[in-house]
Amino acid sequence: MKAVVIHECGPSDVLTYEDIDTPKVGPGEVLINLKTVGLNHFDLDVRGDISGYLELKMPHILGVEGAGEVAEIGSGVTAFSVGDRVMPQLTTSSGQCRRAICNCALGMDNICLDFDKLGVTSWGTYAEYVKVSEPNVIRIPDGLSDLDAAATQVAMATAWELVVTKGKVKQGEDVVVNAAGSGVGSAAVQIAALAGARVIATAGSDDKLDRARQLGASEAINYSKQSIVDEVMKMTDGRGADVVIECVGGNILQQSLEALCLNGRLSTAGAHAGEKVEIDMIEFFRKQLTMTSTHFAPVATNQMVLKLVNEGKLRPVIEKIFPLKEMKAAHDLIASRKFFGKVVLEV
Numbered sequence: 001m002k003a004v005v006i007h008e009c010g011p012s013d014v015l016t017y018e019d020i021d022t023p024k025v026g027p028g029e030v031l032i033n034l035k036t037v038g039l040n041h042f043d044l045d046v047r048g049d050i051s052g053y054l055e056l057k058m059p060h061i062l063g064v065e066g067a068g069e070v071a072e073i074g075s076g077v078t079a080f081s082v083g084d085r086v087m088p089q090l091t092t093s094s095g096q097c098r099r100a101i102c103n104c105a106l107g108m109d110n111i112c113l114d115f116d117k118l119g120v121t122s123w124g125t126y127a128e129y130v131k132v133s134e135p136n137v138i139r140i141p142d143g144l145s146d147l148d149a150a151a152t153q154v155a156m157a158t159a160w161e162l163v164v165t166k167g168k169v170k171q172g173e174d175v176v177v178n179a180a181g182s183g184v185g186s187a188a189v190q191i192a193a194l195a196g197a198r199v200i201a202t203a204g205s206d207d208k209l210d211r212a213r214q215l216g217a218s219e220a221i222n223y224s225k226q227s228i229v230d231e232v233m234k235m236t237d238g239r240g241a242d243v244v245i246e247c248v249g250g251n252i253l254q255q256s257l258e259a260l261c262l263n264g265r266l267s268t269a270g271a272h273a274g275e276k277v278e279i280d281m282i283e284f285f286r287k288q289l290t291m292t293s294t295h296f297a298p299v300a301t302n303q304m305v306l307k308l309v310n311e312g313k314l315r316p317v318i319e320k321i322f323p324l325k326e327m328k329a330a331h332d333l334i335a336s337r338k339f340f341g342k343v344v345l346e347v
Helices: 041-047 146-150 153-166 183-194 206-214 228-235 250-258 281-286 299-310 324-336
Strands: 002-005 016-019 029-039 065-073 085-088 129-133 137-139 174-177 198-203 219-222 241-246 260-268 290-293 318-323 342-346
Touching (some): 041 324, 137 299, 146 342, 153 241, 153 260, 174 183, 183 241, 198 228, 250 260, 250 281
Parallel strands (some): 260 290, 318 342
Antiparallel strands (some): 029 129, 065 085
16 A cells, blocks of 8 residues: 555654555454545654654554545454445544443543554554554544545544533633644634634734634634733633633643633643643632643544534634645644644545
């Protein structure tokens, strides 16, 4: 099969488009013929060996997100047939286990105690084919394009977990969405607006903020020029925001906590601007703040947001489409941060 392969970690130059053996399915496994691939900043972290996963077996195929159809099934697979339109789940769980408390059985398969990660501990989606186990295959609704499906899993499903499941956003609340130009941020703006919140978008450029307004943001803050805390306080008459959706980290996370009202909630899923952040815990408990997080999203959330996208209630924002062989250019665009929404590749 054709695939984008790395033989060592490093800059985008290590990405090579080449022929490599197609994975062979075993019992309980499904081989997916990919049509589209979703690109994420996490892929760049793995490629650069800064993701915390220190031992990749080379050669390796990156990629956590994609969409296509079933090409082959192994013995024992009953839920899927050849030709079904599907996508792989990026957090590949065991589905069930012998532990006294099984997270998968509780609907938290994204934090399975025995799970692997697509594109990290196994070959990922930068290829014509990807192999996953049956519990980690998600059906694509009829009528939903492969492009929109590939742009939905990481951005939309993670944003849903941040805004609804963990952030518990309610109608009439003031919700700050940081990095509104990112895939997760652009999705969170839509989901918070759909929930009836007043959305305050933050980003590092006025152009990204203009586009966030088109997705449902009522207010905007350019954090390269303005203080998030000062602007949020002005917009809320000194009260602060009810919720902050935060995927930046570093100083932006610190400002976000300060911008919350009493009993405010912060929901996070990223920290590219600083993974270790100093927090004033006295101020944290005096304000009775809550801080929560999510590690991507479970299969059930993915299925739900795919349905909402198919119904037109949510819309993936796709910045640019590349052919698979131009993966280096796609990685360079993500690294530049000069994009809004998602970057998708056609296989």
